[in-house]
Every structure is written in C-alpha cells, then in structure tokens.
Amino acid sequence: MTTTSDSEREGTSGVPSTDRPRTDLVERARALQPLLRAHAERTEADRVVPREIVDELTAAGVFRLLTPRRYGGYETDLRTLTEVSEVLGEADGSTAWTAMIISVTNWLASLFPDKAQEEVFGADPDARVTGVAAPTGVGCAVPGGFTVSGKWSYNSGAPHATWAAVGALLKDDTGAVVDQALVLVPASELVIEDTWHTAGMKGTASNTLIARDVFVPEHRVLSVPAAAQGTYPRTFRADEPLYSSVFGSMLLLCLTGPLLGLGRAALDTVTEAARHKPLSFTVHGRQAESVGVQTQIAEAALALRTARLHVYDAVDLVDHGSSSLDYAARTQVRAQAGLAAQQVLAAITTLLNVHGAGAFADANPLQRIWRDANVAARHAGLVPAVGLEAYGKTLLGIEEPVTLMV
Secondary structure, X not given: OOOOOHHHHEOOOOOEOOOOOHHHHHXXXXXXXXXXXXXXXHHHHHOOOOHHHHHHHHHOOHHHOOOOHHHOOOOOOHHHHHHHHHHHHHHOHHHHHHHHHHHHHHHHHOOOOHHHHHHHHOOOOOOXXXXXXXXXXXXXXXXXXXXXXXXXXXXXXXXXXXXXXEEEEEEOOOOOEEEEEEXXXXXXXXXXXXXXXXXXXXXHOOEEEEEEEEEEEHHHEEEHHHHHOOOOXXXXXXXXXXXXXXXXXXXXXXXXXXXXXXXXXHHHHHHHHHOOOOOOOOOOOOHXXXXXXXXHHHHHHHHHXXXXXXXXXXXXXXXXXXXXXXXXXXXXXXXXXXXXXXXXXXXXXXXXXXXXXXXXXXXXXXXXXHHHHHHXXXXXXXXXXXXXXXXXXXXXXXXXOOOOOO
C-alpha cells in the first residue's frame, strides 16, 4: 500500500498531482472493488454502469490515466492502464471494460491535432471519449472539413461519453474514397440507439451511435492508415513519449486487462468455495481434499499465470519500444494478446468444471464472470486466428499484411 498522504497527492489547487505513481492509482482502483461488487447485479440488470460508480472512477483518476499532463491528466503508460483495469475486473467485468475503453480512447483523442485536444480536454480534464474504429460511416468533403453520417455499433460506455471517435471512409468532392479515418464528434451531436442486448458484458452499454450530416472540421480527423504507420497529426513533443506509442498495439493490448481480472475473480471464488464445498457423489467432504480438484485448480492458476506473463511481456514491449516497435514485434504483440485471452477462457472453463453446476445459479458470480469473459474475449482485436496468422507470416518472412491493427 502507498504511504502517500492526501496532501502530497494534491497540489494547492486541489487538483490531483499528475505524477501520481502507478501503485497509488492501482490501490485507488482496488479500494473501489467493494462498491463495484455491491453494484454488479444492478450494473448488469440496468445494462449500464451506475452514475455513482462513474463518479467514483472519475474521483479516483481512472479516466485521466492516459490524458496529457498539459490538461491535468496523469499521462501514465499502458502498464498502469492494464493493472488498473485488471484490478477493476476482479470486481466487475462491465465496469472494468467501460473504464478501460474510455481511458484508452482518451489516449486516442490525444493523437489528434492540438486544436482538437484543446477542444476535448481544455475545459474538461475528466473528458470521457468513447469510440468505434470500424469505418461504418462516410465523410463527404465540404469546405473546412467533412459532413459525416453513419452508424457505429458496440460503442462501450456510450451513455457516459462527452466525445466519440468513430470510423469513416472519407470521400473527396468527386465521391471517391480517399482515406479511412477516425473523426472526433461531441457526444451531444450523436444519437444513441439501444442495441446492446447480449449474454455478457451487459453493463458496458455498448450501444450504437448514429450521426446524420454532422460537420467535422479538418482538425478533428485522424488518418487510420497513417496512424498504423506511426504518423500522428499532433505536435510532436519529446517529453510526451506516451503519444508516440504504437497505434494498433495500444488499442489491442488494453483489452486484456479486464479479462485478467475476471480470471483472477474466478480463481478466488472457486478456491475459497473448495475449502468447504462438498464433492458430490464422492468420499470427499470438501472439494479441497480431492487430488483431481487440486490438479485442476493448479492447471487453471498456471493458465492464468501464462496469460499474465504474455500480457505484461507485450505491455512492456509497447511501453519501452514506443514508436520504434517494428512490424515483426507488433505482430507478436497481437498474437500474444489473442493467446492470453484464450488462456483466461480455458482457466475459467476448468474452474467452473471444478465448482460444478452451482456455478450457473443466478446468485453465483461465477456465471456472470463466465459470460463476461466469453463476450470480452470475442472482441475483434482479440480473435486468435488473426494474430497467429499475422505473426506466423512474419516468422516465415511472408510480407502480406493481414490487418492494419497490429
């Protein structure tokens, strides 16, 4: 636990210090676990993270993790975001996912030109940006920018957003597609369609955003192909290495934090229950006495450890490599993220086998953990086949890109 006092954490203005250490931020997230657990059923039933939890996440600085110091953010790194979202995921998957998505999309907004950053964070250091990278919108060139229309599904945290970064194909005045981009739009200019009715991660409120002829000025446009090559339209600052981090790797690896937390929650729940839960139809009065149970729990724990080792190895590559991470390393990161997600799912499956049919009782958190993890691990950025193909091609010297998101 940190020994930093409240007076040391805050400056004379009452604004939290921007050099807050990682351990402090992680412990602040850990302190929220009882609240998240207490509201987990409500979060799922209402299909949205409650406002009071969003307020507590804001107070803990979660949404400022990757926001520039220039705007009162902490400007930490991918490891801090991953550790914080892992800790939150131990208590509730939906809340952890929502917090992670907003934090990393705030990082994404910080890659836009300085004028756009000022509009987003200048008056609101606690701005919450959400987004959908898929180019399911169209931007038509007009003087000074583009008129954008489209529908974007799976926008996690939509009800809490102040801004959104959404994907669009940009057309010139002849109607020809000239670029694939992300465009920043105030949330007030978008309509939310309630479409998120799912088996898991229900509380993420990953609904559909709709835009109809919304004007987006040129300074709120970011080219995705250029970003994938490490070219961002922001002003380069040598003292801000976070915003030179690799585009695809940042946006993919962040997805693993909540999954690691869900895996840990399943392990803790099952091991605690095994100490007193009988093993039906056997001579064992407690599951913990069974060699079979002992073996399976060990296997699950090691699978989770494998996942963590892969995730944090890749996280350190991204944090320390910054923009210098070459394509081969980026494909490895993509493959590691997908593999880690599958290891978490395998561990949770083993743990539910140990616990038995009672895991699926409505009152048992294991069924929610199982559903949340299985939905989260199917995010397009974690599909294992894509990462393995990209990495395998690199290992074999085949120069055939599979995806921009590496």
